[in-house]
Amino acid sequence: MITVNINQKTYHVDADPDTPLLWVLRDHIGLVGTKFGCGVAQCGACVVHLDGEAVRSCVTKLRRAEGKKVVTIEGLSPANNHPLQKAWLELDVSQCGYCQAGQIMSAAVLLKANKNPTDQDINDAMAGNICRCGTYLRIREAIHLAAQLQKKEGSGK
């Protein structure tokens, strides 16, 4: 039994410690917002926060999350109102939407560390998140907008 804090709730997970965290989130806990993309840490669809870092849950074993804080797209904000989520809706970023949870979780780590990212900062932070629909320009625009919203709201601390 492994104890993990996920979205501010404590879970006691009865699974092999080598189970990918993504499997635990989706199949054991029922949090299916995080997506399986490639399974080999190449696409970024499965990004979640592990103690604030944007890890790829498809290759992160459950044992690494033991006693740590995991945040998924479902727990990013109390009412789906993170500046990034607002900006995503405002600019209608998603096309098929499959990669977007991972995109937003990666962008959240960027905006926490850098309140006013340049295009280059965004490219550097988001280079590991692939979008097969090619929404990259809207993603970049939405991150800039979210940075402005975050500044107005005084959030992202």
Add this chain to the structure above:
Amino acid sequence: MKKSTFVVLGMLLIMLGMMAFSLNGPRAKVPVYLVKKDSAASVAAFKQVYTVLMSPRCMNCHPSGNVPLQGDDSHPHTMLPKRGVDGKGVYAMKCMNCHQPTNTPGLHMPPGNPKWHLPPANMKMVFQGRTAPQLAKQLIDPKQNGNKDLQKLIAHADDELVLAGWNPGEGRTLPPMSHAAFKKAWTTWLTTGAFAPSGK
């Protein structure tokens, strides 16, 4: 002897005893290496060392730019992760976001180590593109080697991340000699004077 003097002397003796224990007691003995100069043996040993350091398992994390290299052909790492100030990446693109504390099973899956990182931005320790004479001189320069002296350089052969080169995960070739042979050549090079091969 006054009582206060007696107490102070007693405390000093206790402190000395504790220091002696902390310096000698629990620590393992570290071998001290001495230098006996032999330029021919040193240069011959470095030629072996150089083949290991320039192999993908070592050079890929000592790139000339700020993006690590990848694979047996040392191509730029896919996704172009950046070195960052501390060598551990930037924002959502940090090494440990994909590289786990151990190798991930499977062909060409991310290799792992708890210390996975590049050299930091202020001490890049570049191997890529260095000739043997250039690299030999760089390796013994404390301003370019992470402030390592002879003892620390020799100890570095057993660094956890150096050893990871001999446990690269599936689908990656090993360095051209065993770790034991490398350590022997490395130690020989350093203890015979760390001579650089001739040339530029």
